Amino acid sequence: MRRLILLLLLAALPARAQAPTPSIGTRHARLLIRGALVIDGAGNPTRGPMDILVEGTHIAAVQPSAEDVESSGSSVGGGRIRGPFDRVIDARGLYVMPGIVDVHGHTQFSRAGRAMPKDYVYKLWLAHGITTVRDPGSGEGIDTMAAHARLSAENRINAPTLVPYATPSADTPEEARANLRSLKARGARGLKVFIARPDVWEAIGDEARKLGLPIATDMKIQEYDALDAARLRVRSIEHWYGIPDAAIPGPQDFPAGYNYDDERDRFRWAGDLWRQADSARLSAVLDSMVARGMTWDPTFGVYEANRDLTRARALPWFAEYAMPQVLTNFEPDPTRHGSYHADWTTADEVRWRENMAIWMRWVREYARRGGNVTVGSDAGFIYHLYGFGTVREMELHQEAGFHPLEVIRHATSNGAKALGLATTGVIRPGFDADLAIVDGNPLHNLKVLYGTGVLTERDGKLVRAGGVKWTVKQGIVFDAEALRADVRGMVQRAKGATASAGAP
Ligand SMILES: [Zn+2]
Numbered sequence: 128m129r130r131l132i133l134l135l136l137l138a139a140l141p142a143r144a145q146a147p148t149p150s151i152g153t154r155h156a157r158l159l160i161r162g163a164l165v166i167d168g169a170g171n172p173t174r175g176p177m178d179i180l181v182e183g184t185h186i187a188a189v190q191p192s193a194e195d196v197e198s199s200g201s202s203v204g205g206g207r208i209r210g211p212f213d214r215v216i217d218a219r220g221l222y223v224m225p226g227i228v229d230v231h232g233h234t235q236f237s238r239a240g241r242a243m244p245k246d247y248v249y250k251l252w253l254a255h256g257i258t259t260v261r262d263p264g265s266g267e268g269i270d271t272m273a274a275h276a277r278l279s280a281e282n283r284i285n286a287p288t289l290v291p292y293a294t295p296s297a298d299t300p301e302e303a304r305a306n307l308r309s310l311k312a313r314g315a316r317g318l319k320v321f322i323a324r325p326d327v328w329e330a331i332g333d334e335a336r337k338l339g340l341p342i343a344t345d346m347k348i349q350e351y352d353a354l355d356a357a358r359l360r361v362r363s364i365e366h367w368y369g370i371p372d373a374a375i376p377g378p379q380d381f382p383a384g385y386n387y388d389d390e391r392d393r394f395r396w397a398g399d400l401w402r403q404a405d406s407a408r409l410s411a412v413l414d415s416m417v418a419r420g421m422t423w424d425p426t427f428g429v430y431e432a433n434r435d436l437t438r439a440r441a442l443p444w445f446a447e448y449a450m451p452q453v454l455t456n457f458e459p460d461p462t463r464h465g466s467y468h469a470d471w472t473t474a475d476e477v478r479w480r481e482n483m484a485i486w487m488r489w490v491r492e493y494a495r496r497g498g499n500v501t502v503g504s505d506a507g508f509i510y511h512l513y514g515f516g517t518v519r520e521m522e523l524h525q526e527a528g529f530h531p532l533e534v535i536r537h538a539t540s541n542g543a544k545a546l547g548l549a550t551t552g553v554i555r556p557g558f559d560a561d562l563a564i565v566d567g568n569p570l571h572n573l574k575v576l577y578g579t580g581v582l583t584e585r586d587g588k589l590v591r592a593g594g595v596k597w598t599v600k601q602g603i604v605f606d607a608e609a610l611r612a613d614v615r616g617m618v619q620r621a622k623g624a625t626a627s628a629g630a631p
Contacts, residue, residue: 146245147244147245147246147249147275147278147284147285147286148244148246148284148285149283149284150282150283150284150285150603151285151605151606151609151610152282152285152600152603152604152605153214153603153604154183154184154282154601154602154603154604155181155183155212155213155214155602155604156182156183156213157180157181157182157210157211157212157213158180158181158182158212158213158214158215158216158560158599158602158604159178159179159180159181159208159210159212159214159215159216160178160179160180160181160215160216160218160223160562160564160599161178161192161193161215161216161217161218161219162175162176162177162178162192162217162218162219162220163175163176163177163178163179163192163218163219163221163222163223163564164176164177164221164222164223164568165177165179165189165222165223165224165554166222166223166224166532166535166554166569166570167224167225167553167554167555168224168225168535168536168539168540168552168553168554169536169540169553169555170532170533170536170540171532172532173222173568173570175192176191176192176219177189177190177191177192177223178190178191178192178193178208179223179554179562180208181560181562181599181602182602183560183602184559184560184601184602185550185557185558185559185560185602186554186555186556186557186558186559186560187556188207188208188556189554189555189556190207190208191207192219193207193208214604216564216597216604218564221564221565221566221596222564222565222567222568222569223554223562223563223564223565224256224535224539224554224562224563224565224569225258225535225539225540225551225552225553225554225561225562225563226256226257226258226259226287226539226552226561226562226563226598226599226600227255227256227257227258227259227502227517227538227539227542227563228257228258228259228260228261228501228502228538228539228541228542228543228545228546228548228551228552229252229257229259229260229261229287229502229503229504229517229538229542230260230261230263230343230363230422230424230501230502230503230542230545230546231261231263231365231424231426231503231504231505232248232252232257232260232261232262232263232503232504232505232506232513232517233262233263233264233266233505233506233507233508234248234249234260234262234265234266234267234272234275234289235248235266235267235507236248236267237452238450238452238453238455238456238507239452239453239455239456239463240452241451241452241455243450243452243453243617243621244617246284246285246286247450247513247614247617248507248513249279249284249285249286249287250285250610250611250613250614251448251512251513251514251515251578251610251614252286252287252513252514252517253285253286253287253598253600253605253607253610254514254578254595254598254607254608254610254611254614255514255515255517255518255563255576255577255578255595255598255607256562256563256565256576256595256598256607257287257514257517257598258287258288258561258562258563258598258599258600258601259287259288259290259542259543259546259548259551259561260287260288260289260290261290261291261292261317261343261503261546262289262290262291262292263292263319263343263365263503264292264293264294264319265291265292265293265294265315265319269291269293269310269313269314269315270313270314272289272291272293272314273291273313273314273315274314275289276288276289276290276291276314280601282601282603285605285610287600288561288600288601290316290317290546291314291315291316292315292316292317292318292319292341292343293310293313293315293317293318293319294318294319294320294321295307295310295318295320295323295331297323297327297330297331298327299326299327300326300327300329300330301330303323303327303330303331303334304330304334307331307334307335307338307340308334308338310340311338311340315340316340316341317340317341317342317343317362318331318335318340318341318342318343319342319343319344319365320342320343320344320361321344321345321347322347322349323349323351324350325350325351325355328351328355328359329359331359332359332360332361336360341362341363341546341547342359342360342361342362342363343361343362343363343364343365343424344356344361344363344364344365344369345364345365345366345367345368345369346364346368346369346370346372347368347369348368348372348379348387351369352369352370352372352373353369353370353372353373353412353415353416354373354412354415355369356369356416356421357415357416357418357419357421360419361421362421362422362545363421363422363423363424363501363545364416364421364422364423364424365424365426365503365505366424366425366426366430366505367401367423367425367486368397368400370404370409370412370413370416370423370489371400371401371403371404371409372400373408373412374404374405374406374408374409374411374412375400375403375404375405375408376405376408379396379400379403380399380403381396382396389461390461390464390465390466390467391461391467391469391470393467394433394467395467395475395478397482398433398475398478398479398482399478399482400482401481401482401485401486401489402481402482402485404485409489410492413489413492413493413496413498414496416493416498417493417496417497417498420499421498421499422498422499422500422501422541422544422545423490423493423498423499423500423501424500424501424502424503424545425486425490425500425503426503426504426505426520427483427486427487427520427523427524427526427527428504428505428506428511428516428519428520428523429465429504429505429506429508429509429511429516430479430483430509431483431511431519431523432468432509432510432511433471433475433476433479433483433509434476434479434480434482434483435476436468436471436476439509439510440457440510442510442512442515443579444512444515444577444578444579445512447579447615447618448512448514448515448578448579448611448614448615448618449512449618450617450618450621451618451621451622451625452621453507453512456507456508457508457509457510464508465508465509466509487523487526487527487528488527488528490524490527491527491528491529494529494533499541499544499545500524500529500537500541501537501538501541501542501545502517502520502521502524502534502537502538502541502542503520503542504516504517504519504520514578515577515578515579517538518573518574518576518577521534521535521537521538521573521576522573522574524537524538525573531569531570531571531573532570534573535569535570539552539553540552540553559601560599560600560601560602561599561600561601562597562598562599563576563595563597563598563599564595564596564597564598564599565593565594565595565596566580566592566593566594566595566596567581567583567592567593567594572593574593575592575593575594576593576594576595577593577594578594578595578607578611579591579594580592580593580594581593594607594608594611595607596608598610
């Protein structure tokens with residue numbers, strides 16, 4: 128018997144040590160968020176102070192705040208929203224925006240071959256007000272991701288709402304069709320397609336339409352490009368590659384020694400593609416994409432290291448929030464994806480600066496013509512940390528020429544639209560109670576969303592302020608600072624373990 132118990136314990140241990148921890152979030156029958164300044168996510172200006180009533184999973188009412196409220200207590204006098212409430216969050220002086228929808232977030236349980244706590248990434252997302260994440264490709268396996276999506280919906284783990292997109296693997300059209308049916312049955316909500324032969328692409332496009340599975344793809348350098356994607360009714364272009372590719376007269380002007388499978392070549396010379404694209408052709412490609420109602424999810428941030436490697440390697444949040452294996456993974460190593468910066472030169476950075484400037488102008492133009500632009504981080508690669516990377520992406524949308532109200536729309540209702548979530552991403556009665564309650568005005572400074580906050584002046588003194596205080600996902604309230612403290616603890620323990628393992 129003792130032996131059996133020991134065996135059972137041994138069998139259970141590794142799994143338990145790795146399993147995500149139980150949710151610290153609580154859902155309330157009636158939750159009042161009192162006195163907040165509200166940014167609705169639909170692009171309208173700030174209103175407030177407002178009271179937001181959340182009933183279960185949904186927003187029940189948004190009303191001008193009662194003026195004679197007490198800071199605690201279970202009822203509100205003078206306001207139009209009547210108690211009793213199970214919980215009141217005093218949000219006077221705080222901003223509330225819809226929870227962020229990161230449409231390109233890879234769930235990762237290990238980096239550089241070393242496991243991480245399974246909720247490290249999830250907690251960083253929630254701690255930054257991110258309430259929905261599309262996992263493009265489900266690198267941890269569609270079965271695991273479908274299971275975690277369920278656990279998250281049931282409030283059993285600390286995680287945003289997860290929308291797993293699986294990557295088909297097929298060499299022939301027949302295999303592709305069978306594979307798509309299997310992925311859907313296993314819980315895939317969409318597909319992330321990488322490089323495929325034209326006949327396989329046609330089969331994927333056709334079968335995905337029949338199954339109702341949206342496709343996300345970047346149309347990396349291959350026979351097909353963004354025009355084919357539009358024809359195949361692809362839902363979203365991730366990154367950008369297939370767009371300039373469709374507008375380059377003739378083949379791309381790569382050096383003779385270029386090898387696509389050498390990532391140093393691939394990422395160095397990708398930095399020249401926007402310059403090579405013909406403007407008139409690009410304009411027509413954008414029109415085709417807009418006509419098909421496609422989403423463009425640029426993920427500027429994950430390429431930013433290419434224009435300024437020194438800044439990227441020294442980001443201030445790495446010290447407390449980056450697991451050692453995440454940092455190891457970022458450093459140059461040709462065996463790992465996205466770790467190609469050995470011998471990255473001034474010339475490379477200059478080329479990439481121009482590349483990003485042209486690219487940003489076309490994203491701005493895409494939105495001007497009515498195209499749907501979203502926020503996706505692609506964090507976990509190239510010095511781009513989970514949560515922080517999503518906020519950085521929003522800053523880069525502002526750099527691309529968007530007003531902060533538009534940036535917040537990209538990060539909320541546009542993302543929901545891209546994922547077909549009709550009642551997500553706007554603060555409005557009847558919509559999902561997905562909210563970020565923020566210490567500071569993100570329209571003044573998007574940096575207030577960073578988990579590390581911002582340095583600001585209050586009463587003549589330099590203080591650190593900002594950060595998301597509470598994240599509400601489907602009505603479940605998470606203390607964002609408690610989540611950040613958990614993450615700092617994980618990082619500290621991992622560093623301690625690394626140090627003692629290295630000791631003689
Ligand atoms: Zn990605």
